[in-house]
Amino acid sequence: MLSISKDKIDSLFELIGSKQPLYLPVDNNAGTADFQKWEKGTKFSSALKTVRSAKDFFFPKTEHMVSYQMNGQEVKVEDPRKDVEDFVIFGVRACDAKGFECIDGVYLNMNPVDSYYKNRRDHGTVIVLACNEPAKTCFCTSYKIDPTLASPAGDVSCWLADDKYYFQANTEKGKAFVENAKSVLADAADSAVEAVKKDIAAKVEKLPFAHIDLSKVGDVKPEQMMKIFNSKVWTKVSEACVGCGTCTYVCPTCMCFDVRDFKTNNGIRQIRCWDSCMFNDFT
Template identity: 55%
Template structure:
């Protein structure tokens, strides 16, 4: 079923959704910089293609308390800080970010023990994926067979959405998405309504899809070659001489890992505020010199080892475990944010060019 909302009525749609549950959408937090924010009166939808940080934040937040130890005299009481997460909707997630949920799901949901903190948030979310009308030169999701035009049902989406000059088109992907579209009356009260000419709407959406595909195919990194990575044994890739070149300019700043939608490494720290002790999970980065440091030593003592670990995990370790699925979705954030311009596209090309 195709639903349409006139472009000037899109905030009526947002109002209708936010009456029943929290709604988050991309909004400009400063010039040329968008992030997901809670929708309320005055919040404007950003025209930016990508947010600075991905939608991963909703399911795997930067920090979260895992357990709390409350002091009671000379003893402690253990408290579970979790509370039932309310249902929420995320509008404007791009296909690359939506695909990244599956990468993290494999680790936190599809093997024991299931991460109940992560699962709770995933269960309560409804994701609306918006097609990319104007992909950027740094985008390369198509190299991983991710369809930014949403011609097929997008991975990680509950609802697919397309934007034209005058309308937004919505189509259910999952039962959860169908229930959301059916539960609100905005399509009637906004004046846009459920499509009265479905054939016309379908033709317009098809045109949008074809235009997006043409733009994607013209991008410089639309069709990266992974053949050597796939055919070369793990140890041979590990011992390539390129890793010296890859790491020689790396600052170890960790920016690439913090903007990456598929990075999921964390550290656990204890904080004592005098009244209780909180055990907190927080993002960590494999690019840091103290990452996974143990009492004896750090297992990766050089930036070469740390850089190699990051790219080997994305391109070899993870795919070998999860049936060829890469731990990269081609969002291009690392290309845009690395201060020394070292990124996964360059590494892929360097591997392909080795003798």
Template identity: 50%
Template sequence: MFRLPVSKIDDLFGTIASSRTLYLPVDGNDGRAKYDKWSEGTKMSDKLNTVRSAKSFFFPQTTNICDFNVNGANVEVVDIREESEDFVVFGVRACDARSFTILDKVFLAEPVDSYYATRREHGTVVTMACSEPEENCFCNVFGIDAAAPEGDATCWIADGYLYITSNNEKGEKFVESISALLEETDDSAVKAQQETIHGIVEKLPFGKVSTDHFRKNTLLEIFNSEKWEKLSESCLGCGTCTFVCPTCQCYDIKDFDTGHGIKRYRTWDSCMYADFTKMAHGNSRNAQMQRFRQRFMHKLVYFPDNNNGEFGCVGCGRCLSRCPISMNIIKVIKEFGEE
């Protein structure tokens, strides 16, 4: 375990940014936290979490995946991929850190998504323990420890110091790169803070929500439940929940004619949209109930069924704060839990 005084945090950021691009949470003009590139004078936000998750560092909202030069009947595919630069994402919370594990299972499974894999390879994730988890947080329901986030290296801020430890080889290299600023120390201050965090988590309103129903019952039983009608009846299909969600990974591929050629883009999409996966014959999910059911079945049934029981939600609480009709995954879990 290493530490440096919080008063030297700007030196830390300057050292990191001298060799790589550094991104960290900052307060936006609307007062809400968002990730931004660090430059001299940038201050890290002390808010618990960013409005949008950290997934866009590895799975951006829009990616130009290739170009086509079209000349009459001749079409040339242009590989526009460039070697990515190394970057550090600093201050990632425990929920978002676990979301990368979930996204890895999707994008790094065969066939490997080379765009995602390259970004994962070049990105170092430095997490920050949540000193004060908030009422919408329920990461512990999915076995995530807000006091000991995953990532390549983990930080805690306690007693005027920033504590840091590495979790893997990439994290060791990161800590080595800033070692001139660090002093070695024991973990007593971190342990004390972890105890406090666990005490807060213990009292969170959704911390004890049970997901047992989704383990005990069959896929078809849950799929055919009448509860989906009632749960989905007010859903606007706006897709906000999917866009703020760190684990949602649906995308569409679109071609754009620039007048000089074609650019092919990958863009985030939402299974809540009426035209999602619409094909020539129509849409396999015609009603909002079906689309709504798909989103939650994926996170609570299909994904765990295919990934050794790991749920596709990390309890970040973003859908709880952002849905315009106050519908969210906690309401779905509770509705089924009451059966």
């Protein structure tokens, strides 16, 4: 395991950011944090969660898919895809990293593979940071997500313990990251990490939703689906909904999209954009 002092973390960011694009949580003017590209002077936010999920890096809000250029009866198809340069996302939480698995299941593990999504996944290195101070509203363990990162999550697992950041590579991309950062990292024992894992686990165990029963959702049999779908509880829950779709946009597992065509001076530009099942005209 390798480590770097908390007060020297900027030297790691500068080293990585000088070689490839690096994104990390940064405080904004609204009093929250969001992922931003690292630049000289950028300060890493200590906020537990960012406003938006890191899924944006692999499944962007809008994406140019194809263009059709027309010259009389002649139609020329233009593929705008280009190889994405390697990039690093630092500070992703375990719950967001778990969300990638859900989207991967649809866009990578089904036929056909979504080449637009795969292009970004292949080039992105995800560094997952353990949650030293989980929020009272967290319920990760109910979904078998480990905030202590005892199970590998992301390409690199990272912990903050004894004022040091500790790193453990989990994949080939993770090993490449550690290799690139070796000049500012030092070998370290994992005793401090084991101690902080136990501390995080103890805090999570006391959270209000640590043992919430999800059996009615997770273990539903097909013949029970319509009964749940038609339950009167949704009528009450939906009374406060204005159909803005924000809940699905910030959700790390939402992957719905619409495809729209826009007319240009000499052809058609086809765009994929996020959609939401909460919109009344969905599908």
